[in-house]
Amino acid sequence: MDIKAYIILSLTLFTIGIIGVLVRRNAIIIFMCIELMLNAVNLLLVAFSKMHAASEAAKASPSFASDAQIFVFFIMVVAAAEVSVGLAIIVMLYRNTHSVDVNFLNRLKN
């Protein structure tokens, strides 16, 4: 496969995530769209690492492809920590307002 196919696939998933953040008002759905965007970036990183492994430059630096996948692993680690804190914030929001609608969060507006 050409790298362009992977770039287009990742762009599509990332744009779907952006549209979800813009359109939906449920805080949990917005959070899930952010996860989708993170996954699109992960997929692109892995595809680029395999592109490097197929190229001529891989002979000089064979460990670069593994480095990229370690990077993806750390993104997953940070995403897991982020989800635990974010869901705790959403639960607290629900407990205070009895809703997960983000439009209620306009106290800082004025």
Add this chain to the structure above:
Amino acid sequence: MNITTILFILLSAMAAGSAIMMLLNKNPVKSILWLIVVFFAISGHYVLLNAQFLAVVNIIVYAGAIMVLFLFVVMLMNLNADSEPAKNYRLHLIGVISGGSLLLVLVSALMKMEMQQPVQMKIGDAGLIANLGRTLFTDYVVPFEISSVLFLSAMVGAVVIGKKD
């Protein structure tokens, strides 16, 4: 058209279609289930790229842990389809148009580029557990330990935020 191309197209269609279904569904529980389908499709892509470690970790961490956490929270809150308030179609249209034009600009800029770089499929040992483990525990052992501190602080933060006061 060989089997790799067919699998790539199938998994891509599965990922994009499920992501769109996730957005269109009004029920949050169904949205979460569609997102799990997206994560399985992305894991299939990892297997196709021979990144076996990341494929397994993606299923365990995302589809197994994070999405179950989401499901727990949604079911604890007892959200149903009509919890979403009356929608504003004009804002929906603006969001879809701006996102679509972003995609259009990026893809057209990509298509201008005359680059032909193949991606190594099904072979290559960069994504095997042996290589990744060696890299993780030699070159990246300090970030690995720091991430454990990050997890500890995230755990403490979640408890402190979620505590009833």
